[in-house]
Amino acid sequence: MENSTRTSHLISSFPEVIFKIMEFLPISDLESAALVYSTWEKEALRHLLARNPVDVHLHNVNDSMDLLPLRKLSPKRINLIVCVPEENAEILLSKIELFTAMNFNTVTRLGIEIPIARHVASRLVKIYESFKNLKSLEFHPILSDCKALFSSALNWADLLPANLEVPQKLTTLTINMSKLYPDEQAGRWANVVSLNTRFLTVFSHVKKLKLVDKQIYAHSSDLEPTSEEHVPTT
16 A cells, blocks of 8 residues: 555656646646646646736836746747837837847747837837747737828838748737727728738738637637636736
8 A cells, every 4th residue: 555655656746747647637627736736836837828828918027037937937828918108119119129038939829919009010020020939820909099090101011011020830810800990080991901901911821810800819729719717917
């Protein structure tokens, strides 16, 4: 009996064995298993990070130390949320540089929620280009002042330049339109169409494209919108 208990404890101490067993556990059980002890916590967290996106609010990032713990966890899915007023354009640039410098090479699925404005768009190109292993991208543009934006002959080149270095592994693109519709006074639907056309031009190599009209991220493998838990935010 004692030998059996000892053997069972020894097997449960091997990370690779624990990780394999946890593949079959639902999220609620993974959260419970993480409380057993450090080895179980580490392996459970690997599964949680693979199944759920991590929300990164860029306005909370002040230096590289804010992002280093997340990078060490090797996340596979990140939602980057940008919400910076006009007067903080230079601060935004520095935060984006901090974020891209971390080289999240393990990330394969990325969601970006940003306000559509020239000072923001011209800087976010760095984000697209920094995820070399990206396979799925969900773009969630927010239109706060459509009159100002649509008053010029904008062709969205700031947001999606022709020379954009698109990650070659990217095969899935989702555009969430829920916060992009112009108001009744603007009446400039042609600009919304032109934005989608620009996406198709720049990301012409993607195999899957979906337009979403819901305030929810599409995370499933077939791009059907799903409701799921998020890992605690940064």
